[in-house]
Amino acid sequence: MKLPLSDHEYGEHGAVLPPQNHATHDGADIDLAVRTGIYRKLQEMRQFESRAYDLFMRQLVKGTSHLSLGMEAIAAGFGAAMRSDDYTFATYRGHAHTLARGVPMTPVMAELLGRSNGLMSGKGGSMHLTSVEHGMMGSYAIIGAHLTIANGAAWSAQYRGTGQVAVCFFGDGTTNIGAFHEALNYAAVYRLPVVFVCENNLYMEYTAIADITAVQHPAADRASAYGLGSQVIDGNDADAVYLAASAAIERARAGEGPSLVEALTYRHGGHSRADPGKYRPEHEVAAWKAYDPIPLYRARLVRLGVEEAELDLIDKEVAGAVDLATEEAIAGDLPSPESAFTDVWADGGSSWRN
Amino acid sequence: MAQLTYRDAVARGIAQEMRRDERVVLIGEDVAGAGGVFKTTVGLLAEFGPKRVIDTPISEQAILGAAMGAAMTGLRPVAEIMFSDFFAVCWDIVVNEIAKTRYMTDGQVVLPLVIKTGNGGGLRFGAQHSQSIENWAMAVPGLKVVTPSTPEDVVGLMAAAVRSDDPVMFFEHKGLYSSKGEVPDGDIVDSLGTAKIRRPGTDATILALGMMVPRALAAADQLAGRGISAEVIDVRSLVPLDTATILSSLSRTGRLFTVEENPRLLGWGAEIASIAAEEGFWDLDGPIQRITTPHIPLPSADSLEDLVMPSADSVATTVEKALQS
Ligand SMILES: Cc1ncc(C[n+]2csc(CCOP(=O)(O)OP(=O)(O)O)c2C)c(N)n1
Numbered sequence: 001m002k003l004p005l006s007d008h009e010y011g012e013h014g015a016v017l018p019p020q021n022h023a024t025h026d027g028a029d030i031d032l033a034v035r036t037g038i039y040r041k042l043q044e045m046r047q048f049e050s051r052a053y054d055l056f057m058r059q060l061v062k063g064t065s066h067l068s069l070g071m072e073a074i075a076a077g078f079g080a081a082m083r084s085d086d087y088t089f090a091t092y093r094g095h096a097h098t099l100a101r102g103v104p105m106t107p108v109m110a111e112l113l114g115r116s117n118g119l120m121s122g123k124g125g126s127m128h129l130t131s132v133e134h135g136m137m138g139s140y141a142i143i144g145a146h147l148t149i150a151n152g153a154a155w156s157a158q159y160r161g162t163g164q165v166a167v168c169f170f171g172d173g174t175t176n177i178g179a180f181h182e183a184l185n186y187a188a189v190y191r192l193p194v195v196f197v198c199e200n201n202l203y204m205e206y207t208a209i210a211d212i213t214a215v216q217h218p219a220a221d222r223a224s225a226y227g228l229g230s231q232v233i234d235g236n237d238a239d240a241v242y243l244a245a246s247a248a249i250e251r252a253r254a255g256e257g258p259s260l261v262e263a264l265t266y267r268h269g270g271h272s273r274a275d276p277g278k279y280r281p282e283h284e285v286a287a288w289k290a291y292d293p294i295p296l297y298r299a300r301l302v303r304l305g306v307e308e309a310e311l312d313l314i315d316k317e318v319a320g321a322v323d324l325a326t327e328e329a330i331a332g333d334l335p336s337p338e339s340a341f342t343d344v345w346a347d348g349g350s351s352w353r354n
Numbered sequence: 355m356a357q358l359t360y361r362d363a364v365a366r367g368i369a370q371e372m373r374r375d376e377r378v379v380l381i382g383e384d385v386a387g388a389g390g391v392f393k394t395t396v397g398l399l400a401e402f403g404p405k406r407v408i409d410t411p412i413s414e415q416a417i418l419g420a421a422m423g424a425a426m427t428g429l430r431p432v433a434e435i436m437f438s439d440f441f442a443v444c445w446d447i448v449v450n451e452i453a454k455t456r457y458m459t460d461g462q463v464v465l466p467l468v469i470k471t472g473n474g475g476g477l478r479f480g481a482q483h484s485q486s487i488e489n490w491a492m493a494v495p496g497l498k499v500v501t502p503s504t505p506e507d508v509v510g511l512m513a514a515a516v517r518s519d520d521p522v523m524f525f526e527h528k529g530l531y532s533s534k535g536e537v538p539d540g541d542i543v544d545s546l547g548t549a550k551i552r553r554p555g556t557d558a559t560i561l562a563l564g565m566m567v568p569r570a571l572a573a574a575d576q577l578a579g580r581g582i583s584a585e586v587i588d589v590r591s592l593v594p595l596d597t598a599t600i601l602s603s604l605s606r607t608g609r610l611f612t613v614e615e616n617p618r619l620l621g622w623g624a625e626i627a628s629i630a631a632e633e634g635f636w637d638l639d640g641p642i643q644r645i646t647t648p649h650i651p652l653p654s655a656d657s658l659e660d661l662v663m664p665s666a667d668s669v670a671t672t673v674e675k676a677l678q679s
């Protein structure tokens with residue numbers, strides 16, 4: 001018998017280092033306007049998440065929060081490739097995916113703070129960000145479930161003939177739960193217009209995915225068993241993500257069925273809250289922090305001729321927006337006591353008897 | 355008016371709604387080509403075609419997730435979970451996702467969907483294919499829960515369930531599938547959240563659900579022969595619960611009995627008993643009594659299954675004894 005912790009101490013498993021082929025996408029055929037748009041989104045996500053962390057440490061964000069720091073390129077790349085009426089399904093690690101769809105920062109921040117001006121008036125919280133009008137169909141906190149739900153949205157789009165595509169993000173750890181496997185087969189059988197996106201950040205909560213998964217690529221290696229095309233990509237290169245996303249989404253939109261993208265990435269912080277992430281080899285953390293999607297993307301834009309000053313201006317505008325969202329969120333009222341009793345049912349109430 | 359079996363009534367109810375609204379679609383294991391393992395969806399594929407009546411893999415989570423995702427984006431799906439026991443493998447989708455999403459999203463997400471299922475015992479299927487689990491669903495905020503006992507109610511409550519903008523758990527009783535009843539012609543639309551007095555009476559109120567309804571009615575027949583006039587109420591809907599009909603009956607009869615197929619602990623009757631104790635206490639002329647299956651898994655052998663489930667005889671005996679003491 002081979003046990004995960006029989007051949008190495010906890011946290012001392014072999015490191016998985018980032019790819020180092022960043023310059024390869026410089027020449028990709030992507031509009032500069034799309035690229036600066038992606039850059040702005042990367043900044044929004046980075047600065048928003050950093051602020052969310054500060055507010056958590058100040059105990060203004062209660063409960064829990066799961067940040068996408070270090071993983072922004074996946075949300076930004078997909079966000080740029082999606083049509084405005086496409087559907088996003090995310091996990092509890094969904095702040096970035098919500099911003100990616102154009103949801104304004106204030107209601108998102110206010111939701112983290114449990115305020116009445118929150119995206120769901122304080123009733124959902126950090127793990128359940130949803131904005132139907134933006135196609136952000138929800139953030140789901142039970143591992144695996146939302147892959148099956150994304151299938152349903154894709155089925156409905158197919159049935160209604162709207163050409164919409166559902167894009168479903170999930171982690172590496174999610175590939176070991178039954179719902180993942182049910183969902184992939186189901187999507188393949190009915191050729192649903194859905195794109196499954198595994199954000200492989202190498203860890204579930206506090207355990208390395210490699211220690212408890214039999215194959216190297218937890219999502220992509222399984223996809224083939226269900227007849228799903230898949231690609232493993234550099235999830236820290238927003239252009240690589242954008243290209244893979246565009247191809248997968250167009251394929252789905254054209255009626256050619258579902259596919260899977262496994263994007264390699266890394267979280268800069270811990271799993272949630274104030275987790276320091278000490279279960280990761282130090283040189284692995286250092287290598288991935290050095291392969292940070294944002295400076296890498298900025299360097300590319302500069303190589304492609306964008307003025308530093310233009311990028312600085314974006315950074316500054318985003319900083320202003322994050323400050324404003326923080327102020328507006330903190331100034332938000334607490335939810336009204338009555339709101340705890342609304343919207344259990346479609347009649348707006350919570351009554352279960354006459 | 356036509357005589358219809360309970361199982362045919364299921365298909366008729368779904369067909370009625372599918373004809374009216376093309377957003378209504380049906381998915382489940384063996385529901386299309388085979389017409390359902392209990393033959394409750396016969397004819398639907400032929401009438402509505404393979405785009406609207408769909409056979410699925412044995413993937414209960416995928417089935418309910420698909421229904422949910424479709425409901426939140428404009429369809430009105432009916433999904434079948436073949437035996438209600440199988441909810442144990444997809445309860446996450448029901449409880450964590452379907453039941454809570456409207457609330458968590460502050461009303462942004464609407465989930466007009468129906469989950470139909472074969473529930474209950476009496477068919478000698480043993481402990482994993484016979485459970486009465488409507489009380490599991492009743493315990494979860496955000497789910498409407500109905501259990502029809504007659505073919506006419508099957509049609510009308512199915513229509514009401516499909517038209518509801520809330521998720522509805524539709525518990526068909528497997529033991530009633532072959533039972534027959536008169537069903538009026540034309541469209542039938544009932545309302546959720548309403549109990550029905552099946553037999554008026556003055557001495558005792560007997561509440562029953564699903565297959566316990568005909569048993570309670572048979573018990574009332576026996577009791578009538580012994581000079582006891584029992585009122586039998588078909589609860590039909592656990593959520594919303596028609597407490598008005600129940601408490602008003604109690605105020606007239608002074609005695610309350612529940613006949614529950616579920617195992618004893620926390621069966622649906624426990625909640626009603628507690629409501630009656632709080633709100634109908636001064637109307638009571640004696641203790642509330644729950645008649646349930648004991649707190650055991652259901653045995654398979656016919657002799658044992660019959661022994662443990664409430665029967666017309668055991669209901670009549672219990673009520674008679676209680677009224678005499
Ligand atoms: C069914 C279920 N089991 C366990 C958990 C607890 N849990 C929350 S996040 C998490 C790790 C998930 O890892 P992964 O899928 O890689 O996503 P990541 O957090 O890395 O983005 C676990 C085990 C859960 N939410 N749901």
Ligand SMILES: [Mg+2]
Nearest residue numbers: 171172203204
């Ligand atoms: Mg992970």
